[in-house]
Amino acid sequence: MSETLVQVEHLQQYFPGGGYGKNKKYIQAVDDVSFTIEKGETLGLVGESGCGKTTTGRTLLRLYEPTGGRFVFDGDVIFDVEKKIYTHMLPYRKRMQIVFQDPYASLDPRMTVGDIVGEAIDVHKMAANKQERYELIIEMLQRVGLNSEHANRYPHEFSGGQRQRVGIARALAVKPEFIVCDEPISALDVSIQAQVINMFEDLQAEMGLTYLFIAHDLSAVKHISNRIGVMYLGRMVELADSYELITQPLHPYTKSLISAIPIADPKAAKASKRIVLEGDVPSPLNPPSGCRFRTRCPYADEQCAQEIPKWREAENNHYVACHHIDRVN
């Protein structure tokens, strides 16, 4: 029986969006998002820019203070906004880490790679002396396919793919159990993306890691994830096993998202029919009432404007939030 490592309930993250007093507005970046991740599992999170997938990852690590919801990590409550429980994060930072999107901006240009990786080791006092610290750093660099001579170099001396490896080594240095991968491959060239994806898989097998893998590239997410969650404008609209989600999507948004992916195969591309959505994503400052997708949904009706669709299990382990699944399918 597998164990649940990450349990998120009704996560909410609102940012102040201008205005004072009664007129104060909020950007509803994440609203009522719930999911669980088993030990050793990879959960993919996809959606368009501004849908709240990055915010979800960052809020879990308390890089933002959550405005609502509950997060239980391996049985310990990390935060519970309703009960006003906020755990001291330092011991947990060792167990949860993050790999950022942009390998050019997320490494301090004035620190050597060795120090970037070593900083985490220092903070958590993981090395007894200098020698041990050095050995740990080299071990991490080798794990991600770099070698000991790289430790004395600065980030600008590396290519994008190598920098992303440094970012991963930094996250791994504290031997975490759970890593939030925030678009770790989207800044890389196609031929390098496959290298990094393979490395994530190898590390997971070796170290038993659990990933929350955030990306907008559905084919990469499908490749690496066991299950995939689809977000739209701050809400989760569908969550299912990755193969099932791709082949039998239930939510109209997921359907159009999948059909919009350009297929690298000319015959299949000509044969497939795209469902092209009209219009743009509405502003999270003032999201549509009821179902947030209704303004672009071909199936929307009066009910969609009135009621927020319930998050329910439509099929075995296949969750969806839509009023009209029967009509859509």
Add this chain to the structure above:
Amino acid sequence: MSEYLVDIKNERLSFFTPVGEVKALNDVSIHLKEGEVLGIVGESGSGKSVTAYSLMGLTAHPGKLIGGSLMFNGHQIDQMSDKEMRKIRGNEISIIFQDPMTSLNPVYTIGNQIMEAILLHTDKNKAQAKERAKELLELVGINEPLKRLKQYPHELSGGMRQRVMIAIALACEPKLLIADEPTTALDVTIQAQILELMMELKEKLGMAIIMITHDLGVVASMCERIAVMYAGKVIEYGTADDIFYNPRHQYTRGLIRSIPRIDTKEHERLIPIEGTPVDLLNPPKGCPFAPRCEACMKICLREMPPVTNFGEVHYTQCWLNQKEEMEKGAANE
């Protein structure tokens, strides 16, 4: 006059930077007939954008054309002065840039920016130009065009701005539209809208398109011909079917293999291309791909391979292909 709309022959272009000469384009030949769609794919720094920009006479400062000839629609682009070039640019050739957020001028209205191209290249007066700008916005699928003409770029979303860029590019009904990663900065659902629009407009107006992208999926659905570039060279060229179903160069094969497929049930491990892209300041002596190539031979490290033809269109630059074809030829005799 040549049969091609675009005929680039043996183009060489270098950037003379303080640290040395960067050979951005090394013997590039590309041709394109009227109404055709050509895709140029490659990684960052492979020279795909530089090729297209040089065709518009837009090579940035330390860059210099040092060889080859560029013909477009009967004009010898490489011999033309800036003044002559200005008459063609935006008129016969237009370009859509990658980033719609930065390529529009934030202090002019949308209408102003569309009308600029019309007033510059035609003898329409202001009222007629405005009328034409309104038509163009309708053409690219923007609703309430009269209201939009008065708006500024920051008031529009990314997808809308890219539509405006396309409207500007099409203002004078160009013969050739260059699209430099037109959808890279956009979300997939918006990308689908823009690609659909471009194909529709191509049918309507019959212009040729050069589509520059790193996304093989985008070229698969749009392009008839595809050029694969690596380190300033076209290493494989062919029809879409040639490239996707019968790729011959190891790099093209690797590129196609390394894309995760969305429709497989079993978990297949990706096969990446090992190594890192070339440093163009110190390119390897022989074939630029040799250090990353699985099938690298001794000669690959010494000399640049010649062109191997597999038919009328399809060709590669690879010693392995050269060897295979020679062996095949010998066996036939």
